[in-house]
Amino acid sequence: MEKAIVLVVGILSTALVQSSSTTTSIIVGLVAGGLPVRIAVPMIMGSNIGTSITNGIVSLRFVGKKEEFKQAFAASTVLDLFNLLAMLIFFPLEILFHPLERLSTASADLFLGDSDLSMDQFDLVGAMTRPLRNLIRSATGFLPEPFNGIVQILIGIALVFLTVQLMGKLLKLLMVGRAKDILQTALGRGPITGILAGIFVTILVQSSSATTSLMIPLAGSGVLGLNVIYPFTLGANIGTTVTSLLAATSVTGERALPALEIAKVHLFFNLLGVLVIFGIPFLRLLSVIGTERLATAASENKLIAFVYLIGVFFVIPLLLLGLSLLF
Template sequence: MELYDQDKPVANKTKSFILMLLAIIIFIFSIDLLTVAMGQLNNSVASEILRATQNPFVSLFIGLLMTALIQSSSTVTSSIVAIVAAGNMTLEQAVPMVMGANIGTTLTSTLVSFSYIMKKNQFRRAISAGILHDIFNIITVFILLPLEFYFRFLSNLAHKIASLFVTNESFSGSFDYNKVFTRPLTEWISDTIQIPFVTLVIAIFFVFGAIKILSSSVYKAFVIDSFQDINNFIFKKTYLAFTYGMFFTAAVQSSTVTTSLVVPLVANKKVSLKKSFPFIIGANIGTTITAAIAAFYKTEAAIALAIVHFLINFFGALIFLPFPALRSLPIKLASYMGRKTVKTRFIGFAYILLTFFIIPFLLIYFSNS
């Protein structure tokens, strides 16, 4: 019996590892299916997508709203990569949407903080930790969106970096992407269904499912044990916390998983809000690995968008991480929101509804009207 108990963790890790490999295969398959479906959409649907994303602010809020609704920026960004790879959206149109997805993904950690709503002091610390991730991403977008809008800062830089990986391929027009090993199956499924929109919806569900399985399996196999001594080791130094946040998130394919782990630690005073911030910054960079996997086709456009996703979070880290004075700004704003929300619970609910749902929906609706 004792031997069985000792072998059980090993068996669980092996099972999680097998699930992880299976999830990666399903993910590649689903992205390929999504790309095939997008390539088969008729011209009117493609033109609607292009028209909707021509306004960068509409594109931003579409990304935000989509991510807030399905609670997975990895699903949204990898889907955007597939749409760009299929030629139904330009890189420049996709950049604001990825920025919006970066903001939308922070909703989960904020919602986790509401589990402490009945405990005043814990709730104040928890909501501050949840909102900290929001504020960091919102400020980063406020800085980078104008640079992208006026100077194409991110897209031009991504173009240049992507050209180092793929040569002799144009950014304009349709893209001849390399066929991956799943292509015969995805083409057969698409031809069997014969309704590209239905295939598209099925592919998105597969993307979402694959990321959830991957997140859960890697978390159980590698992360959960490492978090036992988290407050004794990981958060000791700024750059150590940043590095762990980046690698943990890259492993579980979800910044929402790792940042949601931080909320209870801050709520229970295991980690200070100040020390948790570098970990959150690192988690933002780690989550970009999903778009990199989605760019598996090696088209210049898909690789460029994956690079854009990385650059958004990289420059966000570069702005705040090296400078303690700048790093304290989001922390002070988050602490202020925490104090106000504890005094009036309505502020917290209003913040979530307005930021993630009402404002994006209204702006999209009126812009299209």
């Protein structure tokens, strides 16, 4: 029950901020602060689901045109159904056998080794943020504990939100034209190329929400079909894990290993999800068929689209959270 609550919290928090990059970076910070990796794993899964709401919101711009809305809504929900299916497969397995945690622990140990190597040598983010971090600590130093720490956390979260928002605006100005050129030339060459293009573009913009949202207008206008968009969004799912890996490089000391472990859980969850679901024809088609039927129903009755978005990302998670607190 505890892990189900954490999963729901991951969905809600990411749906509210509309950025899995923000949520996973915060999760890495929580693990670095002492949260057990095993507890944080379901939150990572939930963040994958919650981030898809941005695509659905973008697709609503086509709501006045039936056929265009059908294509746009299908493109926006294919990642939803994929992530839900991945959660249904891996969440029970993780509760019973902890494969993601074990795999991430083994690979993190291999990366760090038994030598004197530590994450201090890979502290890329820390080197850039240390002056601001020290300034915040100095400014809040007059407050008694634990209030100084609480204020620092609130300032840190606010800065994360502000940074993601500003970065998104800047990257749209700098990258949107280039990203569209990449899409036009690369996506029609097969699913593997589409996945690789999704990874590459998302690493550039550091946001799967921004990357996949670029696809919705192209889908609505009929430029790209669902068979092309599907693998690209899966690549975006993998590419967004770079953010949490970068966040883990800023953690030093004894909590460096757990921080790297949870970042790798994010990577392995998305990577194995693509290998298992997209690699098995039945599972691959399940997401497509479900998406097409949902998009057809939503184009016939626009209320279904609104009910779906509000229900999947807010109502159902809140109900589950409420029931868990009651019982």
